[in-house]
Amino acid sequence: MLKMATFYKKLPEDTIMGGLGQGGGNYWSNAVGVRLQIYLATALDAQLTMQSRPHGRDSYDRVDYEPKGVYDIAYCQLFESPLTRPADWIYSIISDYLGMEACVEEFLDKTRPNLMISFQYPLDPPDGRSNLVEQCANYGCKVKFMPWFNESNVPWMGFDRNIAAMCTGKMGGTYPWRDRIYKYLEGLNRPDVVLSGNPSGSAFPLSTDQYHNALQHCRYYVTGGIYDIQIPPKYYEVCNYGATLVSPELPMMEEAGFVDGETYIKIESLEEIPDIINSEAHRIVGPAGREMVQKRHSINARAEDIANAYKEDVQE
Numbered sequence: 001m002l003k004m005a006t007f008y009k010k011l012p013e014d015t016i017m018g019g020l021g022q023g024g025g026n027y028w029s030n031a032v033g034v035r036l037q038i039y040l041a042t043a044l045d046a047q048l049t050m051q052s053r054p055h056g057r058d059s060y061d062r063v064d065y066e067p068k069g070v071y072d073i074a075y076c077q078l079f080e081s082p083l084t085r086p087a088d089w090i091y092s093i094i095s096d097y098l099g100m101e102a103c104v105e106e107f108l109d110k111t112r113p114n115l116m117i118s119f120q121y122p123l124d125p126p127d128g129r130s131n132l133v134e135q136c137a138n139y140g141c142k143v144k145f146m147p148w149f150n151e152s153n154v155p156w157m158g159f160d161r162n163i164a165a166m167c168t169g170k171m172g173g174t175y176p177w178r179d180r181i182y183k184y185l186e187g188l189n190r191p192d193v194v195l196s197g198n199p200s201g202s203a204f205p206l207s208t209d210q211y212h213n214a215l216q217h218c219r220y221y222v223t224g225g226i227y228d229i230q231i232p233p234k235y236y237e238v239c240n241y242g243a244t245l246v247s248p249e250l251p252m253m254e255e256a257g258f259v260d261g262e263t264y265i266k267i268e269s270l271e272e273i274p275d276i277i278n279s280e281a282h283r284i285v286g287p288a289g290r291e292m293v294q295k296r297h298s299i300n301a302r303a304e305d306i307a308n309a310y311k312e313d314v315q316e
Contacts, residue, residue: 002046005074005086007067008033010052027233028077031151031299032093037075039303044310046073053080062103064110073310079103081110089310091115094132095148098227101130108139115309117146120230122251129229144309147256148233149302153294154216154240161219161286165277166243168196168211169223169234177224177248184270185222193277194218215241219282220265222246222273231256236297239263239289244282246273257296263289 011029034050041048053065062079067086074087078094090113094104097118107113116136123133123145133143167182169175182197194214196206206214215221221238224247225231231250235258239245245264247253253264260266265276265285295301 002044002073003049003069003071004037004041004044004046005049005051005067005069005071006033006037007051007053007065007074007080007082007086008037008077009080010054027151031149033075033077035151036149036299036303036306039299040075040306043303043307044073076111076113079107081107085112089114089314091117091306091310093117093119094121095119095233097121097132098130101135104132104135108136108141112139113141114313116141116143117306118143119146119148120226120232120252122229124251126229126251142313144305145252145255146302146305146309147231147252147297148236149297149299150236150240150293151299153298154242156242156290157216159216161217161282162192163194163214163218164190164192165220165222165246165273166194166196166214166218166238167222168194168206169198169232171197174226175224176228179224180270181222181224181273184273188274212241215243218243219286220244220246220277222267222277224248225250231258235264236293239286239293242286242290244286245289246276257292258289261285263292 009029011026037048037050049069051068064081064083067082067084071087073089076082076090076092078092090111092113094116097104118132121132123143125131136143165185167178167185169178171179171182182195185193186195196211215238221243223234228248229251231252235245246267247264248268249266258264263285265281267273267276
């Protein structure tokens, strides 16, 4: 039997938790560090050892550690590094990359992973952007695009979709299109449009429960990506709840299963928004997007993706 380990960060109990699209470190601590690893161990028929490490509030607090034991496969969470290489085959996962290149370089040099999984950064980035694939290749590390996954698939509730549109989340320079969309929707002054942003960096007007409840009643979720080049976790979350995603086209969207007119609706200008949110397209696109996300981006599907990557690598 394969021996497998996960070296993950455990959040202190007083840390503010958040879901997939709400920010928060709970997703990394629980969904990625623990639950995904359990599913992966099942897919590989491996014996799993879990080794957590307390850390501060910042996801990127870095304290290198000494792993206990030697394994066949191990998940090592960025950006801390094991002082001794703990497994024959090591993989890690990255979401934010821009501005983190130096931290990634140090992790690659110390840890020497075999595989880096990109949750959102495009493998063929626009000109002028850092190239994750090339950086990892310098250390003999492959990169695969395996998007964000649902910690659980939301069952169909059959609620009335009486919210025409939503736009929520962080605003400002990190989300250029989302920022413009939010202001445009705000200007429509419609009672059936729900907005919950934090341009000043303060708390969101909607609580997490209110946000999820609104998604179950939402027809169209209109938003934009991170720096307009990365698909954020929110895209998978809103589709998981059956809301129809409306977004400019981003790199890797088709690879992730987002096809214009089938599983999401593409916009190229703000002026298109009123016609879209007044249309009946959500009756077809919403369920199709939900089915795609729940099939391709469930926690079980992602574990199978990683298991297949491991099997392909060790068989070469």
